[in-house]
Amino acid sequence: MSTGLVDHSLLAVLTLREAWRRVRRRLHTGPIHRWRFAGGTSGKLIALPPNLRHGDPMIAEAIYAGRFHFAGQLLEPGRTSIFQSTPPSAAYAVELHGFDWLTHHAAAGDALAGQNARALVDDWIRLKGKTIAGPPFEPAVAARRLITWITHADLLLAGAEPGFYRRFMKSLSAQARYLRAVVQEAPDGTPRLLARTALAFASLCLPTASGRVKIAAQSLSDELDRQIFPDGGHISRDPSAIIRILADLIPLRQTYLGQGQPLPKGLYSAIDRMLPAIRFFRHGDGALALFNGAGVSDRHLMTVLSRYDETLGEPISHARQSGYHRITADGTIIIADTGCPAHASVSSNAHAGTLAFELSSEASRIVVNCGRPITEDADWRRLSRSTAAHSTVTVADRSSSHFARSASLDRFLGTPLVPGPTAVTLAETGDRCLGFDATHNGYERGFGLLHRRRLLVSPDGNEVEGTDRFEAAGAHTSAATALSATARFHLHPGVNVETAGAGVRLSVRDQRWLFETDGELAIEDSIFFADACGARRTLQLVVPFDARDLNGIAWRFLRER
Structure with missing residues (x-):
């Protein structure tokens, strides 16, 4: 089935569901x-x-x-x-x-x-x-x-x-x-969860029948059990959603306790799972990783929330249900998107960034994704959600996931992400280095290709090396004609760049890293959306290669000091 037919079928289903939801809501709120x-x-x-x-x-x-x-x-x-x-x-x-x-x-x-x-x-x-x-x-x-x-x-x-x-x-x-x-x-995802949370607050703070308190508590517990993964992530796969949800749930928990009401089990369990997830998604400078709708980090709020986290030790390395991977090695942190996109019904903020990663070292971010813009400009928002705005690989300048091609549909549906990768494989490496070997099939329908990314970090954190290549998917055979692919590594605005022979030297604070690749390397303009003062100009390292070349490209970041 062609990509267009799949997209149109899914959009038709989403449109019918949204239209019916609006009709039901209007019936509930009509004059009668x-x-x-x-x-x-x-x-x-x-x-x-x-x-x-x-x-x-x-x-x-x-x-x-x-x-x-x-x-x-x-x-x-x-x-x-x-x-x-x-x-x-x-x-x-x-x-x-x-x-x-x-x-x-x-x-x-x-x-x-x-x-x-x-x-x-x-x-x-x-x-x-x-x-x-x-x-x-x-x-x-x-x-x-x-x-x-x-x-x-x-x-x-x-x-x-x-x-x-x-x-x-x-x-x-x-x-x-x-x-x-x-x-x-209410729309699925955070809107419905927020409505359930508000009703739980109202049941505790406004005079009401005791039965309504129990109903609100049970409904909220059921919604939390459905929306919060066992690893603490949210079904939208937006790391910033965890912060917003916890900022309401913790005061709600305190209100239940202050009123002498039984604490809903689902509420207690969700908070217990979500607090460690904040540490999972934070870089060394305290900022949140920029995936699937995350933008400017509210560091003050995250610091306040972290005081309620009574768990000890390092964050987990693999958030299996959320679909993310974290590697920590002596101050070097890699956070990567190694999961399938969120379901279309909760994907209004989702990004086409499968297998993208971010790199930070101590208190400095080095490789980033562009993040979510502060303003809701439609063009900027669409750009920020594209694969090209992430530190991963594009084929023929196309995103690995797709968006509605109609502005009116975007407004009606809330800009969902439609068919992208439906299968992501992941194998962890545990020999000399820390890392993973992963593939996704986001380019299978359009080009018959699987993107494979292998990423390794040395135990001392001084070297991050990776390879990117494409493989024929299933019964597909590789065509003889060349097909352009581009690996991008977006840099944080705080990183200074200078050429160093065939590579580039990246300087940030008192650190210096060398980037090298066996492909052709170019330094191009980029944009960093996730800044409190608005979008900022920055740079990206760009490595074009032939997607039909089975060898792909190899690259590495080497810390010189």
Whole structure:
């Protein structure tokens, strides 16, 4: 079957599923059922969960001055409310209506920040809270808002007038009822898990029947058991998803304990698995590996989360269910994607980076992937997800996984990753060196080829060597004509590059590495998206070769000091 037919069939299935999900959600929230979300007002909050996220008082000051900077875009509404302005992008609307930015007001901690936060929440209740439609009521956005309002209720209610108090509590209760009605229709993956988490918070913090506490706990446990792999990874294969999920689950665990409620087994087990996974995906400088949607690292939050990790010893070397490999040798760290892409239904942030790797040494990253952009620019986001934006090999400038070829489909489906590698083989090496020998079949349908990458690290961490070559897949036979392939090694912006004979010397801080290859080597421009200040120019080492050549290429990084 051709690649096009497979892509079209999968996209058709995804489109039908998404259309039916939206119909079900609309039925749940239509005029006939909307009366269910109205009702009595909860008298008072029973508990206030802790907040692990770190805010910046300067951002709170900017918001007070009317500068709303979300998703890499700035909006200054002037005298009108920000909630009357048209968001410049869908990502902007998600951040705005999710209210996570209240963390910055909490960090400011003064009366002025509290008044500004209260005024903005009151604006939202008045302008958006009565019409259950659009981005503010996407399940994930509503869930994030519910958690944030409950978490920062002390900021919002301190010194509040009785009228605001009643409006706030009435809105909280209505949003909780709304989430209970639509949680089953939330998109799979983190949106549905976030909705279940929000309902567990609501069951503990808002007056409710004891049976609802048990139902919310069991539903959350079941969802965690389904979405969190035994190795601690998430079904989306996005390392940064672990951080976001834990930032909610740990305060939730503390709230259960503080309220004297039984701790759901699934919650306890998931946290216990996920905390060591953070260490698995971190480099020597504390940053998260840039795979499948990971971007700028929230190092403060990761440091806070790590305090709850009571496990000892080095991280595991192979996250089997998540599909990643980690090699550590005397300060040298390799993290590689050695798994199949996430299922299409949870792949909206997935990247076509199978067999890509990142290299760090001590507190310096050297070889990286480009990472996820701060802004949601469609062209940049698509580029960042391509195979060429990863430190691996492309064939004929094509990605090993595919994306929808229609902007309208992307918007409707949430930019899923469609057919890519369906089989990845992996064999670990344990003789003189540490490493792996892996193959993937992402280029089988288009070219009849399997990509094989062998990567080895010396026990002292001073040498990283690898080979890349292609093999005929199954009954396919190698064609006589040449076929271009390109191995790319994207460098972190902090790495300085200079030619050294036939190779290049890479300098970073007090370290110096030599890169050599038996192929033709070129130094080309690249872009590093995962920087807090925005996209940065950097360089990449590029080694073109013939995919039909059974010998492929060999390369190595040698630490000189």
